[in-house]
Amino acid sequence: MLAVAHRRALLLSATSFGLLSWLAGCTSVPLPPMTPPTPPGPQPKTPPVPAARVPELGPPGRASNARSERDYRRDAASHLYEQNQSRIFKGKMPPLLYAIGVLQTELDARGHVIRFNWMRAPQHAPEVMAEIERTIRRASPFPAPLRLGRLTYTDSWLWHKSGQFQLDTLTEGQY
Numbered sequence: 772m773l774a775v776a777h778r779r780a781l782l783l784s785a786t787s788f789g790l791l792s793w794l795a796g797c798t799s800v801p802l803p804p805m806t807p808p809t810p811p812g813p814q815p816k817t818p819p820v821p822a823a824r825v826p827e828l829g830p831p832g833r834a835s836n837a838r839s840e841r842d843y844r845r846d847a848a849s850h851l852y853e854q855n856q857s858r859i860f861k862g863k864m865p866p867l868l869y870a871i872g873v874l875q876t877e878l879d880a881r882g883h884v885i886r887f888n889w890m891r892a893p894q895h896a897p898e899v900m901a902e903i904e905r906t907i908r909r910a911s912p913f914p915a916p917l918r919l920g921r922l923t924y925t926d927s928w929l930w931h932k933s934g935q936f937q938l939d940t941l942t943e944g945q946y
Contacts, residue, residue, distance in 0.1 A: 833882070835914035844924045846914050847876070848940040854910040860935040863946040870896040870930040872903060877923040882912035890925065899930050 837843035852859055870893035877885040884907055893899050916922050927939035937943065 833912070833914050835882075835916050836918055837916060838918055840919070840922055840924050843916055843919060843922060844926055844940050847924055848926060848938040850913050851906070851910050851938065852941060855906060858906075858935050860929075860931050860933075860937050861943075863944050864929055864931060864937060864942070866945055868929055869932040870899040870928075872900060872928045872930070873925065874903060874907075874928060875923050875925045876907055878913055878916065878921065880915065880920045882915040884908055884911045884913070885921075888923075891927075893930070896930070899928075902934075903928050903930075903936075 835843055835846040837846055871891070872889065872893045873891035875888040875890055877888070879885055887904055887907070889900065929937045929939060929942060
């Protein structure tokens with residue numbers, strides 16, 4: 772009997788505490804201070820509000836209408852291929868590659884590179900890592916991701932010992 776009375780007292784205490792906590796959150800919102808009345812006569816002119824800046828997209832065709840990071844990755848890979856035509860490995864790549872790297876590239880809404888994040892770095896080939904980062908920086912700005920704004924996309928770099936490469940997004944495969 773004593774245990775039942777003790778449980779009821781605890782339950783009543785917990786319920787009271789919960790009710791009081793809930794009530795403590797119910798406060799009235801203070802009214803904003805009154806503004807003084809405007810004096811009669813001519814009013815000082817306020818400077819016009821500057822128009823919003825439109826991001827510079829660069830030459831025509833430098834915009835992407837991709838709706839997802841995955842769609843944008845194809846646009847970015849195509850852009851990199853256009854900028855590096857002589858460095859793209861033609862045909863299927865051999866089974867053993869010199870390096871493979873998986874890199875996240877963060878871009879602003881205008882397509883400029885903000886930062887890199889190596890998800891899988893070819894640490895045995897630091898010169899490849901540096902060259903990939905240089906290649907991306909030289910290709911900036913990328914197509915402006917109009918629908919996505921600032922974004923991070925990921926692609927895998929397949930690097931041949933000759934210094935030529937393919938991106939996983941546009942690879943011709945391996946034999």
